[in-house]
Amino acid sequence: MSVILVFLLVIFCVAGWWLANQRIMSKPWLEGGVVGALPDNDVTHMPTAKVGLGVLLAVIGGLFALFASAYFMRMEYADWQAPPMPAVLWLNTGILALASVALHCAVVAARGGRMDTTRLALAAAAIASLVFLAGQLVAWRELAAEGHNLRVNAANGFFYLITGMHGLHIIGGLVGLGWTVRQVWRSQTITARLRLGVELCAMYWHVLFVIWLGLFVLLAGWASNLVAACRQLLM
Template sequence: MSAILIFLVAILAIVGWWLSHQRLMSKPWLEVGPVTAFPETEAPVTHPAKIGLGVFLGVVGALFALLIGAYLMRMAYADWQAPPVPRVLWLNTGMLALASLAMHCAVVAAHARQRDNLRLALFTAGLASLAFLAGQLLAWRDLADQGYFVTVNPGVSFFYLLTAMHGLHVLGGLVALGRTNIRAWRGGPAAGLVLSTELCAIYWHALLVVWLVLFAVLMGWAANFINVCRLLLS
């Protein structure tokens, strides 16, 4: 239970900090005087789509926090046996990091109106993300070849569940990334393309953070860290 609370508090703190910087609670209609005299009461410059994405990512983060908390709590039972971590997960982590870096470069290129660089960066991000998903399937096949199926052990079931949930979010993001790629190749309003690229970049950065946490959990690093914290607090 303590692990779940720690993850939920961390997620809520991040979301709360981000929303607090959007001036959602400002009431400019209550101020008296010229508008220029109250610059802090102007409407938030953040696009509503970004706010919506931030709320969605907060929900996704809470979902993964609950799953990770359940994973750490289930480890305490005697029948728990974690499967061997396939080495391909290291390569998959590098692929997702490359995709996140490519999305950052895409945002820079979109703001600079560099269409060629934007197309290259978006294509690279999509290709690296597909490589990540392919690597996850290889990890599943590796476990299956060793006899680690979903029903063998709760630890194996959690491995499939966590990686499948994250893979579904990557797959869903590829749909939006594909549409952004199409818009970049067809041309169109620059403002809309910049916004679409920024939304994809935010989503991919979040996917990378979630995966790094999942990777640490699957490798056993998170459990070791929690045990050390408990020893220090006891």
């Protein structure tokens, strides 16, 4: 229960920071200026797609928080034997970080109207994401080759379930990223719609990267120490 509360607290803090930047709590009727002129970054200018994606990402974060909570509760049983951490997961983490950085660069380039840089950054993010998925399959094969199959131990099942669900979310994001790449390569200039598509992809990848970091800490066996440290800080 402590894990899910800490995870949800982090999600709410990030969501509150993002909403504050979007001026969701602003009161334009109390602001000075010409009558009828709204600020450029008023809430009415916030794309609906961003709000919808924010809600979706909150749900995804809650889902993985539930997985983490179930993981911790199952660890209390005597038959729990966590599988060894495949070394390739370290490389996968770096590759997913590169995908997130590439998408951030794509957002900066799109806002600056630099088409070539935007295309290059989007392509790099897509390739890095595919390499990440391939690396996850390599990790599965390594565990299976060492005898850590799905039915051998509950810990093995959790490993395949959690990493598999995260991989499915990456695949789902690749569908949207592929559509965005296609639109950018077919266009000659960066339009507002294309820029929004790039920003949505970046939002999705940033959150999935943060979730993966949490899962990595969980699967590596460091989560118990982290939760204990959080409890000491809260006491």
